[in-house]
Amino acid sequence: MAVFIADRIRSAFDVCQMSRRELDVTSQSEVRSLFSKGYYDILIHTAGTLNAGRVTEISPDNWIRDIEVNAIGTFNLLHHALKRNPKTRIVLISSTAAFNSYNDWTSYCIGKYAQVNLARALIKDDYKIYCFCPGAIDTKFRAGLQIVNSNVMSLEEACEPILTSLTDDLLAPGVYLYRKGEGLKNMECQPV
Numbered sequence: 610m611a612v613f614i615a616d617r618i619r620s621a622f623d624v625c626q627m628s629r630r631e632l633d634v635t636s637q638s639e640v641r642s643l644f645s646k647g648y649y650d651i652l653i654h655t656a657g658t659l660n661a662g663r664v665t666e667i668s669p670d671n672w673i674r675d676i677e678v679n680a681i682g683t684f685n686l687l688h689h690a691l692k693r694n695p696k697t698r699i700v701l702i703s704s705t706a707a708f709n710s711y712n713d714w715t716s717y718c719i720g721k722y723a724q725v726n727l728a729r730a731l732i733k734d735d736y737k738i739y740c741f742c743p744g745a746i747d748t749k750f751r752a753g754l755q756i757v758n759s760n761v762m763s764l765e766e767a768c769e770p771i772l773t774s775l776t777d778d779l780l781a782p783g784v785y786l787y788r789k790g791e792g793l794k795n796m797e798c799q800p801v
Contacts (some may be wrong), residue, residue: 647693687699696737703740
């Protein structure tokens with residue numbers, strides 16, 4: 610997904626794309642170092658991990674790693690990006706899993722739920738945050754899951770609203786859920 614998005618925006622933006630080998634989002638020092646060198650007008654955060662396994666079966670290290678990448682890594686990026694440039698447009702790629710509970714994806718669901726709630730909190734502080742929660746997408750990530758799903762979106766379908774958020778100010782900052790064949794659903798924070 611990251612490569613697809615980068616390829617689509619290169620003609621309009623100067624793109625600095627970093628792989629997991631180049632930046633460990635869970636490392637405070639690496640993320641701090643990245644943002645000490647400059648600031649970014651747009652940050653698109655696509656990093657994510659999923660180590661499937663039921664709570665009693667999964668390796669605790671793998672469960673914790675999912676939380677570190679999906680939740681703490683997101684915090685690290687947002688903290689340093691917005692401190693450096695409060696006007697940074699942030700695009701987070703979360704998942705419909707943030708709104709679900711799967712017995713063998715607990716760490717992934719929790720990490721993606723954290724992304725959604727970080728976005729909601731920052732939107733309340735008037736930061737320009739777009740948190741997209743797509744359903745199943747045809748990516749290498751998905752291929753490794755070996756789960757049958759007839760509603761898998763193509764990369765083009767999944768990335769269309771993400772690409773729109775980069776240039777179209779008609780889409781308000783928010784948390785958006787969408788699946789194959791469905792439009793964006795704004796998941797407004799409803800206080801209890």
